[in-house]
Amino acid sequence: MSDRNRVLRLSRYKNAVLRLKSLNFVKVFSDNLADATGVTASQVRKDFSIFGISGNRRGGYNVDDLLGQLNKVLGKDKLQKLIIVGVGNIGKALLNYPGFSKSEIKIVAGFDIDHTKFAPNAEIPILPLDELTNYVKKNRIEIGIIAVPDFAAEQVFGVMAEAGIKGVFNFSPIRLPERAGIVVNNLDLETELENLIYFVNCGSGNI
Amino acid sequence: MSDRNRVLRLSRYKNAVLRLKSLNFVKVFSDNLADATGVTASQVRKDFSIFGISGNRRGGYNVDDLLGQLNKVLGKDKLQKLIIVGVGNIGKALLNYPGFSKSEIKIVAGFDIDHTKFAPNAEIPILPLDELTNYVKKNRIEIGIIAVPDFAAEQVFGVMAEAGIKGVFNFSPIRLPERAGIVVNNLDLETELENLIYFVNCGSGNI
């Protein structure tokens, strides 16, 4: 569980380094990154050491070098091809999400069961769900996004698992069953909002 | 930080209780909830005790009673009215998100600067950003969602803060500045995907 937090921090370090690079920084110190992300310098160095990311004693971290190491750990050294199932409101929003095109993340195809949504010749083709297995195997896709209504989520998860998908980003509020060899990241909007509401009402400070 | 996790678990207990209620359970034990959510029974009771949620020694927890207590902590005992700024892809998806209508969460208005999006007479009115302050004050809105492009996020945050918003759900990848009295929940899709990708490539098990 806290491995998750550690990797999330790594993404934030990466984003901070990108910002500093755009400010023409050539090297950064653990202290800079601590300030930029709101953690301690110890934490930064500890995180780096756990992922085998190293700098120069006395000389801090070379920005380009550090960025390379961070990107490698985060899988951003190569293009990550994803598919999405469910081309409704959320699905369409993700297909057009500008944040992905900038990074090494690309949704390469969408799947649905509604034939009015099919668009096999579009830039990002929308295909029948039946074709998912073939597509995934042929294109060696490892990661899938589930953006279907509740009642369809578990079935779609099964299809993905059978097709050989290794990681699932689940936007439905359904808790998917544990399945060997598949990592699931659940993103339940209602739960996230409940969290925010709690801290607005009762708690204090930032989450 | 781990308070966040504790509240997230509370939401999961609530969802589990709802499922068990739909199965006609009248009472549940900490052990049932532990199984349903994948934590220990000790954790369930500890979490409950920290939020002042109590059951009956020997008799477990009455489902309706427990649900009432959980809903109260999570602010689901009254309707939560939200506004959203940015009626693009993500914004539209959230306006139509079916998960909210079922729960006590309702987006009551959208704001944008693009006049082609205005729809003041729609069921959920889409209004000019200029009108946000008035609307928020008049309707005592506490929570706002930011679904605008990167470059506009910080400015919109400023407008919300001035208007008296207490909690912000931020879908932009921009890290908003700390501001006294405002809670921010950042949801950066790229970061979440990087996390998933990491565990697919290097790690193992579920996140």
Place this chain on the structure above:
DNA sequence: TAGATTGTTAATCGATTAACAATC
């Protein structure tokens, strides 16, 4: 060299789990 920063080890802090007394 002297000074400064990393990388790592030890100390602290907090969260989770185990155990058990209270009690229905």
Place this chain on the structure above:
DNA sequence: TAGATTGTTAATCGATTAACAATC
């Protein structure tokens, strides 16, 4: 009552922080 489950206290575990030796 006997048995079972809560609520809480104590023990454990793990993550964060502090300190410092290594070294550039």
